[in-house]
Amino acid sequence: MVQSTMKSNNLNNTAPQPQKSFIQSLRSHQPISLYIFIIILLAQFLPSLSSHPVPPPIPILPLPTSQQLSWQVSEMALFLHFGPNTFTDTEWGTGHADPSVFSPTSLSAAQWVTVAKEAGFSRVILTAKHHDGFCLWPSEYTDYSVKSSPWKNGTGDVVGELAEAARNAGIQLGVYLSPWDRHEAVYGKTLEYNEYYMGQMTELLTSYGVIKEVWLDGAKGEGEKDMEYFFDDWFSLIHQLQPGAVIFSDAGPDTRWVGDEAGFAATTCWSLFNRSAAKIGGTDPKYSQGGDPFGHDWVPAECDVSIRPGWFWHASQVPKSGMDLLQLYYKSVGRNCLLLLNVPPNSSGLISDEDIQVLRDFSDLRTSILSHNLAENAIVSAGSTRGGSDDCRFASQRILEEGIYTYWAPNKNQLSWVLYLEFPEALSFNLLEVQEPIHMGQRIIEFHVDILNEKGEWKEVTNGTTVGYRRLLLFPKVKTHLVRFVIDKSRADPLICYLAIYLDSFSILSNEPIQAPDYTRMPVKFFSKLRTTLNLFKFSSWV
DSSP, X not given: OBOOOOEEOOOOSSOOOOOOOHHHHHHTSOOOOHHHHHHHHHHHHHHHHOSSOOOOOOOBSSXXXXXXXXXXXXXXXXXXXXXXXXXXXXXXXOSOSOGGGOOOSSOOHHXXXXXXXXXXXXXXXXXXXXXXXXXXSOOTTOSSBGGGSSGGGXXXXXXXXXXXXHHHHTOEEEEEEOSOOSSOTTTTOHHHHHHHHHHHHHHHHHHSSOOOEEEOOOOOOTTOOOOOOOHHHHHXXXXXXXXXXXXXXXXXXXXXXXXXXSSOOOSSOOSEEOGGGOOTTOOOHHHHHHOOTTOSXXXXXXXXXXXXXXXXXXXXXXXXXXXXXHHHHHHHTTBTOEEEEEOOOOTTSSOOHHHHHHHHHHXXXXXXXXXXXXXXXXXXXXXXXXXXXXXXXXXXXXXXXXXXXSOBOOOTTOSOEEEEEEEEEEEEEEEEEEEOOGGGOOOEEEEEEEEEOTTSOEEEEEEESOOTTOEEEEEEEEEEEEEEEEEXXXXXXXXXXXXXXXXXXXXXXXXXXXXXXOGGGSOGGGHHHHHHHHOTTOOOSOO
C-alpha cells in the first residue's frame, strides 16, 4: 500500500490523436545498429509475451475496514425516534415525564421493519435512549424505562421486539444511546456516569444479537451539567462486544456526521478524514461536510434527516414528498455517503400511513429511474488498459458490471485517463452514475463528461470532483451516440468499477442552493409557519 501522489490529466477538448507506434518513434531518431535495434525490441515486447499476468494496482491509503465496506454498500438506513416525546409533543424531553405517558396501543416493530424493507432500507436504528434518559428496554440500571410504563403492564421491551423483527426479516439493527441524560441523577459525575453509560451499553450489545451500528452524538442543551465522556473506553467496549459494528459520531471512529441535519453532503465529499482534527460535539461542520483529501483516516459521512420537520412524531406535521426524498438521495448516497432517514412511529406505535405512502413513492421513483442502465449495451473503450487490451481483469468493459470488486484500470504513468461509451443509436439521458472500487482507496479528484454533438465536436455536459463509493450527477437532458468520461485529476492511477447513464423524467433543475435548516433547534409550534414562508421541504434544487 502506498500514500497518494496528486496527478493531473492533460487531455484537451479535442478528440485524442493516436499515439505513434513504437516503430514510428524509432524512425524519428538517428539510425541505430541492428544489434541495438533488436535489444530495444526485446525490451519492448518480451514483457507482453510473459505467461505471468500483471498484478493488480497497489491500494492507496487510507482504506476502509470490512465493517465500513458493509456499511457503505447498504446505502440507506431508517432512523426510528420513539419514546415519551412521541406522546408529549416535544423534541427534547426534560427527563421528568411520568413513565405512564408511554402507552402505545398498537406497537408493531414488525410493521416498522416491513416498511423499511419494502422501501429499500437495509438497516434500522432505534433511539434506545434519547436525551430524556427513558430506556426502551428494561434496563437493570434504572427504573426510568418501559418496565415502569403501562405498556404491556411493564413487561414490554421495544428493543427486543425490534431485534426479533429485524432478524426475521434479514434487516440489520442499530441502536442510539444518548450520552446526554436529563433524568439520571449521576449525570455530571464523571466516573459514576461513565460507569452507568457503559453498563447500559453492555446490556444493549449483549442481549439482542448482532448489532451493526452504534449511534451516539455530542448533543447537549445550553446550561446543562458539565460532563466528560470516556469516548475511547466506549469505543473499545463497543468493538469488543460487537466487532462487526460501526460507530457513528461527529468524529467517527467509523462513520462521521455530515455536518448538517438536512440530509445532504457537500459536492466534494471525501471519505478521507483526520480524526485528530475533529471533536465530538465540536467539529467544524464544513470540515465534516467535505472531508479531507489529505486525511489519514477512513471515516465516511452519514447524512441524517427526518421525513418530517421534527425528529419525533407530531400530529400537526406532514412528511416530505417522494420527490424531496429522491433529491436527498442524489445528494447523500449520490455524494459518497449513507442516507439515514428518520421515520418516527406515531403515538399508536405504528409508522403513519402518509409516511408509508411517501416511502413507496420514493421507492417507485428510484426503481423507475435507476433500474435500467442505458449504457448496458454500449461499446466501451479506454485510452489504455493495465496489462494490455487482452487482460480482461482490468478491461474497460468491466465498468458495465455492477459491484465494486471488478474494475477498469489504466496503464501506469499515462498522460490522460479516458473512457468512451459508444451506443448503437443516439440516446437521451440526464443522469450519470460513477463508482470507484473503494476497497482500493478513494482516488479521483476531478472529472468531466463530454458528448459528441451534431457537429462532431466534444461538448462538456457535466463535471464533478470526488467520486468514492457512488456519485450521481443530474444535468440538462442531452442526446448523443458517443460519451467521453475524462478523469482530470487523481491521487493515483484512477480505477472505475461502474459507470451508468439514466433518464430522470421527474426532477426539475434549479440554480437556487438548498438551505440546511437545523430542525431540532426549532420549536415545534413554529413549523407550520416556517413551512409556508420558507418552503423547507422543496429540495428540487442542486448545490
